Amino acid sequence: MEELEGNGASSVSSNEIGEKIWVGSHSVRKDISYIGEIGTVGSGYEIAKLKKHIGEKLGLNVERKACVVGLGKLGTAILQNEKLFSNNFKIVAGFDSSINKIETLVTHIPVYPAYDLADIIRKQGIELAVITVPGHASRDIIDRLVEGGIRGIVNFSSVPLHATYKEKVYVSNFDIAGEFRFLSALFTMEQQHHG
Amino acid sequence: MEELEGNGASSVSSNEIGEKIWVGSHSVRKDISYIGEIGTVGSGYEIAKLKKHIGEKLGLNVERKACVVGLGKLGTAILQNEKLFSNNFKIVAGFDSSINKIETLVTHIPVYPAYDLADIIRKQGIELAVITVPGHASRDIIDRLVEGGIRGIVNFSSVPLHATYKEKVYVSNFDIAGEFRFLSALFTMEQQHHG
């Protein structure tokens, strides 16, 4: 929608949205209809109105604080790369278990030792975390994040985490090797079907 | 399964697998049944046999070459982090459009200018790519990857790519900001339902 606004458009049809995101116009309309009756028959959806409604429904209109746990190469790259985030998310802290790493890392974002995790998350009201620690450490980290009251976690460790609803934490696992396996499974099975 | 093997087990039941990955035993059995009749009633699945069959079906028993396109902080971190990959995937090349970056980057993996992309992918038989270029450049990059004959792409740029089946390329999009939006939508909607 922001792309279309940039082109000077003020309204958009389900068809146009569908083409942008490679989804049928039916599905676009059906999904939007769960939020409410937002469109205008004949001319489509007013972009500003649609953005507002989606934002309210999904909680995207408020700024949320996030942190990075594990400051290896990957963690540091994420910590320092503000372009990775849209404007309502702000990385406000980094954590690592190595004091040495914390003292030597050059960055304008404050970094803390891992044992302060729960405390700082609670005090600063941090809601989201990206974790890039080695697999064996991730279970311990998630416990401390939950203790601090974190709400969502993006997990880059190779050990998938399954936070329960009871814990009130949602986890999104991402594993590059897993994606590679998935992709190679797709094209391997394609070949098996075609001979 | 490798974890269980490490503990000395040689066979595993659908129940045990299900507990490990938080899935019902029914689903585990049903999924495995699509590959064939691999289990033994009464004692479960022989781990070595199950690994072999899954590997063959999904093409995980062969080594596959991969590359990283875009050597900013994130791309460099991925290029240099071999722990991110399981043993059948090997990063054999990095690419960037900045000659300066290519000349100054210190790594034991060969790096090349982006204009050599298609050529090197073809010559070296690279099947997988991770792309971490800025959004606006990604469409051009994917064209060159396809030209070189790439089979699968993990896309970290914020612009989602949709490779068609016709192009014989599969794409897995990953966008950290998108995951944050998804997670905050989940807990926001949870709050809306509970009052």
Add this chain to the structure above:
DNA sequence: TTTTATCTGTGAAATATATCACAGATATTG
């Protein structure tokens, strides 16, 4: 104003996915 084109919202139908339940086979125990 009248006609024609455009577009939403949504029941209904079609697909796909997940779950269940159990027959029948194997392993284990006493």
Add this chain to the structure above:
DNA sequence: CAATATCTGTGATATATTTCACAGATAAAA
């Protein structure tokens, strides 16, 4: 060896998701 416990593979059922089709409303054109 008999009795009991364990476990797979799968048809059947249930649930979820996607797609379709169109009534009815608005916008644009003539």
